[in-house]
Amino acid sequence: MSEALVQRDIPDAPAPGESYLTAGTGLASWLLTTDHKRIALLYMAAITFFFFLGGAGAVAMRIELFTPQADLLSDDAYNRAFTFHGVLMVWFFLLPSIPNILGNFLLPLMIGAQDLAFPRLNLLSWYIFITAGGLAIYTLLAGGVDTGWTFYTPLSTAFANGHVLAAAAAVFIAGFSTIATAVNFIATVHLLRAPGMTWFRLPLFVWAIYATSIVMVLATPVLAMVLLLIFAERAFGIPIFDPLRGGDPILFQHLFWFYSHPAVYIMVLPSFGVISELIACYARRRVFGYSFMVYAILWIALVGFLVWGHHMFVSGQSMLANLAFSFLSFVVAVPSAIKVFNWTATLYRGQIIFDAPMIYALGFVGLFTIGGLTGLFLASIPVDVHVTDTYFVVAHFHYIMVGGAVSALYGGLAFWWPKITGRLYPEGWARFAAVMMFFGFSFTFFPMFVMGFLGMPRRYHVYVPEFQVWHVLASSGAVVLAAAYLLPMGYFAWSLVWGKRATANPWEATGLEWQTASPPPAENFATPPVVTQAPYDYHPEHSGPPAIERAAQRPQGHQP
Amino acid sequence: MPATALRKPWRSLRRQREAAGFGLWVFLGSEVMFFACALTGYAVYRTLWNADFLAAARETNVVYGTLNTAILLTSSLTMAVAAEGARAGLRRLTLACLAATIAFGLAFLVVKGFEYREDIERHLLPGPGFALPAPAAQIFFAFYWLLTGVHALHMTIGLGVTATLLWQAWRRSRPLRSPAFEVAGLYWHFVDIVWIFLYPLLYLAGRA
Amino acid sequence: MSGLGEAAPTGAAAIWRGRLAVWAALLALLGATLALAYVPLGRFGLVVALGIAAAKALLVVLLFMHLRKPDPLLRLTAFASLVFVAFLLTLTFADVLTRAAPTQPGTVLPRSGPDLPATGQRAF
Numbered sequence: 001m002s003e004a005l006v007q008r009d010i011p012d013a014p015a016p017g018e019s020y021l022t023a024g025t026g027l028a029s030w031l032l033t034t035d036h037k038r039i040a041l042l043y044m045a046a047i048t049f050f051f052f053l054g055g056a057g058a059v060a061m062r063i064e065l066f067t068p069q070a071d072l073l074s075d076d077a078y079n080r081a082f083t084f085h086g087v088l089m090v091w092f093f094l095l096p097s098i099p100n101i102l103g104n105f106l107l108p109l110m111i112g113a114q115d116l117a118f119p120r121l122n123l124l125s126w127y128i129f130i131t132a133g134g135l136a137i138y139t140l141l142a143g144g145v146d147t148g149w150t151f152y153t154p155l156s157t158a159f160a161n162g163h164v165l166a167a168a169a170a171v172f173i174a175g176f177s178t179i180a181t182a183v184n185f186i187a188t189v190h191l192l193r194a195p196g197m198t199w200f201r202l203p204l205f206v207w208a209i210y211a212t213s214i215v216m217v218l219a220t221p222v223l224a225m226v227l228l229l230i231f232a233e234r235a236f237g238i239p240i241f242d243p244l245r246g247g248d249p250i251l252f253q254h255l256f257w258f259y260s261h262p263a264v265y266i267m268v269l270p271s272f273g274v275i276s277e278l279i280a281c282y283a284r285r286r287v288f289g290y291s292f293m294v295y296a297i298l299w300i301a302l303v304g305f306l307v308w309g310h311h312m313f314v315s316g317q318s319m320l321a322n323l324a325f326s327f328l329s330f331v332v333a334v335p336s337a338i339k340v341f342n343w344t345a346t347l348y349r350g351q352i353i354f355d356a357p358m359i360y361a362l363g364f365v366g367l368f369t370i371g372g373l374t375g376l377f378l379a380s381i382p383v384d385v386h387v388t389d390t391y392f393v394v395a396h397f398h399y400i401m402v403g404g405a406v407s408a409l410y411g412g413l414a415f416w417w418p419k420i421t422g423r424l425y426p427e428g429w430a431r432f433a434a435v436m437m438f439f440g441f442s443f444t445f446f447p448m449f450v451m452g453f454l455g456m457p458r459r460y461h462v463y464v465p466e467f468q469v470w471h472v473l474a475s476s477g478a479v480v481l482a483a484a485y486l487l488p489m490g491y492f493a494w495s496l497v498w499g500k501r502a503t504a505n506p507w508e509a510t511g512l513e514w515q516t517a518s519p520p521p522a523e524n525f526a527t528p529p530v531v532t533q534a535p536y537d538y539h540p541e542h543s544g545p546p547a548i549e550r551a552a553q554r555p556q557g558h559q560p
Numbered sequence: 561m562p563a564t565a566l567r568k569p570w571r572s573l574r575r576q577r578e579a580a581g582f583g584l585w586v587f588l589g590s591e592v593m594f595f596a597c598a599l600t601g602y603a604v605y606r607t608l609w610n611a612d613f614l615a616a617a618r619e620t621n622v623v624y625g626t627l628n629t630a631i632l633l634t635s636s637l638t639m640a641v642a643a644e645g646a647r648a649g650l651r652r653l654t655l656a657c658l659a660a661t662i663a664f665g666l667a668f669l670v671v672k673g674f675e676y677r678e679d680i681e682r683h684l685l686p687g688p689g690f691a692l693p694a695p696a697a698q699i700f701f702a703f704y705w706l707l708t709g710v711h712a713l714h715m716t717i718g719l720g721v722t723a724t725l726l727w728q729a730w731r732r733s734r735p736l737r738s739p740a741f742e743v744a745g746l747y748w749h750f751v752d753i754v755w756i757f758l759y760p761l762l763y764l765a766g767r768a
Numbered sequence: 769m770s771g772l773g774e775a776a777p778t779g780a781a782a783i784w785r786g787r788l789a790v791w792a793a794l795l796a797l798l799g800a801t802l803a804l805a806y807v808p809l810g811r812f813g814l815v816v817a818l819g820i821a822a823a824k825a826l827l828v829v830l831l832f833m834h835l836r837k838p839d840p841l842l843r844l845t846a847f848a849s850l851v852f853v854a855f856l857l858t859l860t861f862a863d864v865l866t867r868a869a870p871t872q873p874g875t876v877l878p879r880s881g882p883d884l885p886a887t888g889q890r891a892f
Contacts, residue, residue, distance in 0.1 A: 596856060604860060746833055768807060
């Protein structure tokens with residue numbers, strides 16, 4: 001950051017009573033807060049809860065799949081388990097996770113604002129989210145849904161026995177929360193940037209959240225309407241997609257995927273932002289090709305709206321549309337590749353520090369590359385016809401959404417944990433968990449590529465014995481993966497009490513969020529910041545990073 | 561202007577006004593996509609079942625539809641005047657026009673209610689016993705009920721917002737310079753625009 | 769945002785004057801579209817109806833919602849979503865208009881009556 005900022009005296013910890021965590025006490029001060037940092041923590045609590053619930057569905061499935069026969073779950077229960085897993089993980093964990101936890105907390109800090117543009121709307125959006133989540137839990141308790149998270153007609157409207165209406169209503173309501181948050185973020189980025197914070201001085205995380213918000217605003221209402229159509233058809237029998245009365249179930253798929261493909265970018269774009277921050281900090285390098293990273297983000301957000309038909313290659317969609325969507329899907333791979341190359345180039349001649357967030361980030365790049373490249377397989381019509389609705393597809397999207405987005409979430413949480421709580425997490429445990437997540441994930445999902453290619457269809461609870469070795473591998477990997485998810489929750493909680501106090505900027509990172517105390521005071525900055533330089537000022541522009549004369553990296557476990 | 565109108569993250573009232581308008585425009589972009597989804601469905605089915613759709617559209621009541629269009633356009637006029645009056649600080653004009661807007665909005669819903677009653681009596685609700693033989697006619701009426709219903713829901717929300725503003729302006733608990741009047745106006749005009757497109761699609765099709 | 773640079777009209781009469789003209793134009797267009805709906809124009813009937821609707825919407829957007837004022841951000845926001853509507857329509861129709869006959873809706877008609885009960889339970 002600028003000289004002026006460096007010279008400004010930043011206290012490491014806020015004065016007693018000034019920290020946002022202690023600015024008010026009591027339950028009401030949390031449940032009625034309009035402070036974006038506290039709302040981020042409210043989201044963290046809610047989203048963690050839904051993560052456990054959705055994870056329970058995954059655990060049930062992986063246990064069932066240990067053996068070729070049905071042991072634990074009946075066919076119907078299995079259908080309900082994977083539907084519940086999908087609905088919760090997509091709409092109540094992945095979509096809101098990074099934007100609503102890290103985005104809510106960091107966006108105003110990163111652009112030097114006091115709060116989001118509409119603080120009360122921000123709180124309202126949390127309550128809408130909770131309402132939707134309550135409805136989702138009602139769906140589970142009432143008996144669940146067996147349509148799959150995609151609610152395809154005419155299964156969902158005419159034939160399914162589960163509580164489709166409640167599930168659709170839950171997702172519908174969650175959409176309002178998404179839109180409210182997105183409007184808030186967009187207005188904040190446009191109108192609340194600190195003096196000097198020009199568009200091309202924004203950290204890439206802010207760009208990513210901004211682009212995500214635009215996608216949310218434009219895509220989510222389409223989902224809302226299409227769920228309303230499903231709801232009306234099922235509840236009141238008005239024919240919209242009913243083939244017996246001239247309706248077109250494929251039209252439902254068009255409208256559904258017009259939302260749900262961009263939704264993939266809603267899940268992964270914020271991760272791009274997080275990873276850019278992590279890699280720049282732990283390689284001590286300016287992000288290579290900053291402006292191209294920005295254009296790539298915007299390009300993905302735009303073209304992501306044009307590729308939805310690649311989910312429908314075997315649905316009866318016309319061959320012309322298949323070809324168009326296939327071509328456009330290849331086009332959207334270009335900016336993703338630009339990002340991967342730029343991250344790699346950022347590492348070049350960097351002074352890489354293998355702290356936990358960096359391990360998560362490097363794991364992300366690897367897993368995202370595999371997930372992205374297999375996406376090209378699926379964008380190619382002949383290959384897709386072969387592997388449609390097999391575990392190949394399951395593996396592909398888990399590589400993007402779990403390997404990618406969840407790695408970024410955990411990496412980001414570790415990176416900003418000192419800022420959020422004022423405490424340092426234990427570095428040794430964190431590195432262990434990060435490595436374990438990478439291997440656990442790979443053991444779980446790489447076998448799925450193999451068995452998918454061999455023909456194992458998704459959404460079946462029994463299978464032919466030939467696949468058992470792959471399923472056992474995947475289920476064992478899932479145990480490791482589960483441990484890697486639980487361990488950070490343990491040491492994060494531990495650090496709240498016993499963790500070392502963090503300084504204002506423990507990683508010597510750039511970015512306005514580090515130019516205030518840890519944890520930040522309620523009004524974010526003691527004096528409103530002024531920005532005079534581009535982001536990622538880790539070394540002088542137009543020259544490489546400084547020679548390696550930096551003191552050896554101190555793992556926090558041994559910090560003085 | 562009372563200093564309390566300035567809320568937390570903002571350093572100036574001008575910026576805060578700007579944000580309210582901008583935020584609502586972003587939300588309207590979202591609303592456009594919401595209706596676009598259903599209208600895409602309408603467009604697809606109208607292309608596939610053109611004759612059935614036109615025949616079905618002739619069954620709607622064009623008198624009620626036209627009357628409601630005129631009512632809504634007039635309510636937009638009074639809403640625009642109310643927002644302008646609030647900015648100019650003309651209290652009586654603002655209150656009168658807000659009240660007129662509410663009256664027109666309620667009139668719209670009442671006419672709509674009569675229309676719905678007539679439609680139900682004529683068995684135009686899709687399902688068993690539907691009045692028209694062509695199966696796709698039911699799809700037309702599915703969209704008719706859905707689109708007008710969702711529009712009426714938007715009208716109801718707009719009426720609630722306008723009534724709240726009228727009450728607050730009446731009690732002087734909200735200053736006339738508050739951006740809320742303009743923002744409510746934007747929303748109201750948007751709902752009007754939705755109807756401007758629904759009118760030819762649902763009422764005028766197949767009349768020639 | 770709208771109207772910041774503008775000198776606010778001070779009197780009620782001045783406010784009414786400009787807006788009544790817009791309202792009159794809107795009602796005239798309403799009359800026109802109603803009359804034209806009964807003229808047999810073939811497939812151009814839809815074009816005319818939607819064209820008039822677009823004209824009315826444009827009047828409302830520009831004059832009631834103040835987009836006439838040169839605020840690039842608001843204009844961009846207001847019209848950006850139309851681009852995405854175009855995406856939705858174009859690519860959906862790219863499929864619907866070119867689909868092979870067996871997958872067109874309606875080709876299974878009328879296998880059974882519309883009153884066939886669906887089997888799913890309708891619990892919320």
